[in-house]
Amino acid sequence: MKIELKNICKSFNTKSNTINDMNLTIEDGEFVALLGPSGCGKSTTMLMIAGIYKPNSGELYFDSQLVNQLEPKDRNIGMVFQSYALYPHMNVLDNISFPLKQQKVAKEERMERAKQAAEMVQLGHLLDRKPSQLSGGQQQRVALARAIVKKPKVLLLDEPLSNLDARLKIEMRGEISRIQKKLGITTILVTHDQEEAMTMADRIAVMKEGQIIQYSTPMELYKQPKDYFVAQFIGTPPMNFLNGSLSNHQLHLPNTIIDLKRRLLEHTDGDIDVHVGIRPHDLTVGSNGDVCVKGTVNLIEPIGHSQMVSLQVGNQQVRFFADLSTRIEYGSEIEISADISALHLFDPTTGKSLKQESAGKELIHS
Amino acid sequence: MSMELASYQKETVPVVSSASKWKKRIPYIIAYGVLGVTTLPIILMYVWLLVSSFSEKMKFGFLPVNFTVENWRFLWSNVEYGGSMLPSIWTATWNSFVFSGVLTILEVIIGVMAGYALARIEFPGRQALMKTTLLLHAFPSVALLIAVFYILNFIGLFDSLFGVVLVKTALQIPMTAWIIKGFFDDVPWDVEWAGLIDGCSRFKVWFSIVLPLIKPGIAAVSIFSFLSGWSEFLLLYTFILSDENVTLSSYLQKLLSDPNMVNYGLLSAVSLFYMLPVLLFFIFTQKSLMQVSAGGGKRV
Numbered sequence: 001m002k003i004e005l006k007n008i009c010k011s012f013n014t015k016s017n018t019i020n021d022m023n024l025t026i027e028d029g030e031f032v033a034l035l036g037p038s039g040c041g042k043s044t045t046m047l048m049i050a051g052i053y054k055p056n057s058g059e060l061y062f063d064s065q066l067v068n069q070l071e072p073k074d075r076n077i078g079m080v081f082q083s084y085a086l087y088p089h090m091n092v093l094d095n096i097s098f099p100l101k102q103q104k105v106a107k108e109e110r111m112e113r114a115k116q117a118a119e120m121v122q123l124g125h126l127l128d129r130k131p132s133q134l135s136g137g138q139q140q141r142v143a144l145a146r147a148i149v150k151k152p153k154v155l156l157l158d159e160p161l162s163n164l165d166a167r168l169k170i171e172m173r174g175e176i177s178r179i180q181k182k183l184g185i186t187t188i189l190v191t192h193d194q195e196e197a198m199t200m201a202d203r204i205a206v207m208k209e210g211q212i213i214q215y216s217t218p219m220e221l222y223k224q225p226k227d228y229f230v231a232q233f234i235g236t237p238p239m240n241f242l243n244g245s246l247s248n249h250q251l252h253l254p255n256t257i258i259d260l261k262r263r264l265l266e267h268t269d270g271d272i273d274v275h276v277g278i279r280p281h282d283l284t285v286g287s288n289g290d291v292c293v294k295g296t297v298n299l300i301e302p303i304g305h306s307q308m309v310s311l312q313v314g315n316q317q318v319r320f321f322a323d324l325s326t327r328i329e330y331g332s333e334i335e336i337s338a339d340i341s342a343l344h345l346f347d348p349t350t351g352k353s354l355k356q357e358s359a360g361k362e363l364i365h366s
Numbered sequence: 367m368s369m370e371l372a373s374y375q376k377e378t379v380p381v382v383s384s385a386s387k388w389k390k391r392i393p394y395i396i397a398y399g400v401l402g403v404t405t406l407p408i409i410l411m412y413v414w415l416l417v418s419s420f421s422e423k424m425k426f427g428f429l430p431v432n433f434t435v436e437n438w439r440f441l442w443s444n445v446e447y448g449g450s451m452l453p454s455i456w457t458a459t460w461n462s463f464v465f466s467g468v469l470t471i472l473e474v475i476i477g478v479m480a481g482y483a484l485a486r487i488e489f490p491g492r493q494a495l496m497k498t499t500l501l502l503h504a505f506p507s508v509a510l511l512i513a514v515f516y517i518l519n520f521i522g523l524f525d526s527l528f529g530v531v532l533v534k535t536a537l538q539i540p541m542t543a544w545i546i547k548g549f550f551d552d553v554p555w556d557v558e559w560a561g562l563i564d565g566c567s568r569f570k571v572w573f574s575i576v577l578p579l580i581k582p583g584i585a586a587v588s589i590f591s592f593l594s595g596w597s598e599f600l601l602l603y604t605f606i607l608s609d610e611n612v613t614l615s616s617y618l619q620k621l622l623s624d625p626n627m628v629n630y631g632l633l634s635a636v637s638l639f640y641m642l643p644v645l646l647f648f649i650f651t652q653k654s655l656m657q658v659s660a661g662g663g664k665r666v
Contacts, residue, residue, distance in 0.1 A: 047559070050559070050563055051562075051563075052559050052562065052563075071562075071567075072559075072562040072563045073562060073563070073564075073565045073566060073567060075563075077563055078563070079559075079560065079563045081556040081559070081560060082556075083554060083556045084556075085554065085556035085557045085559070085560035086557075086560075087557065087560075087561075087575055087578075088579065089578040089579065089581075098564050099564040099565050102564055102565030102566055102570075103565055146560075146564070150564075150565075156563075
């Protein structure tokens, strides 16, 4: 089912809008993540799609049918809550079959379908347990089975993985993706974990203070962030930032001056300060690249296949990855470099990217 | 700090000397001692009641003389007191049960709905309503007696158990609703929303998901209202005149009406009889009663 939000506004008090004039289109069968820090309105957006909250203004369409005033029970949606919200007084089977019971599905068929759903999330052997007798991961699976049992048109996932431990998270991540692809169900995931959003979603809407900052595919967000906020939010470890300044297409960094090609930038006049972003993965030891940075090593973190090194550059930290074979010592001064195409430039006042759209596209394709 | 450290070390040392063992027990001994002394009079009163109900008279007021079951004769025959026959104890018992039972049912039904509304539904005047209901609870019912008499008389419910049930319910509802509201506050919104999304209407969610979750609260409130109905005296004494509507508390009062001819043996026996259901009730429902303290109110 295609979901469209048009100029949606929602406020809980008269002072400010929690959601401000939001536009979002989710295609049929698409897996979209709403990503942002806590309090940015992503859960509110989801609850509006669920019908729990009604928007103050704007329109919400399901397959081009206006559903603003439709009650949640008539929307044919399934939802997994962060707290799982299982019914504690019912056993697993009753929990899963509850949505079918509300649709007045005959008992035999109901049990059959509930068992199928339970099987799909590998819970077949726990049907008689009460939620309190299950582990967090198992409760999560029950919640997922309950959400998909009635074959809803939309699946809403509200931070479904945040209460699981790291290993289980990765496991469930794969499982949810697999089920979503198998059922071809339009899915919306709310999360503050960019890794979760990156790995699972087809498209990500990065939100901040009730507005969508950028809405595109995970790779595009990573390679071509349109905004400083997106750039520092997406990617682990986060993008490194240095303060620099631009004048006449020359970029001044603490100890280097780089000549930028004209085509790389949106048109700018005069001298301005800029945030210069470089992803840790784009940096290598040595001075082979176009952009060289010198700094003092102040932290080395081995992570198995490589080591993550933090450099002190001026009063800023720069992280990069080094081969295990490279000998790096605490306190030593080393030089690292990156390709000029790996640079991201942002206007510090507006946060907008100064890189030309076309330049970015070229970089992605090359 | 050094004290804490010392006691911590003492606990970790495997062999404890007998002197320090005693030292550890001192707080318990003091606590039990104080509690024992303060509860002793109450326990003695109950013992006195029991002994006196089975003896002909109490010498010097505390020495029982001759075992007898004569004082319990009200169980199988009507008692004559002060020249008139008292109504059967069984009528009074039945009436007390009906009074407390109907009170409980009404209170729980109304309280559960009012509590939900106060906890979950936004409507204008919600806060004001909650504050005034508390105020109403603090209002002494004696002050209302005359007004209530006029109203009951006007609607023809004077000298009827049902009329008094209504009055008592009205006086109890504020507290009940408040207690129940505390329990509803503890039910996460998520569970309710999940029910809505799974296809329930708001009412269905309330009934089939939220209510089962506050069962302990319902149990606690029912027990409280039953007990308060059982021990109600003032309203029943004031608004019930006829013998066929008498309840146990009024029955007891009849035995005391003339201070010169109180039969203390009989009085003790009836008092014990009156207490018995309450005691049994307490023994079986203690756990649920404790729940009330668990569900304190949060959102005003």
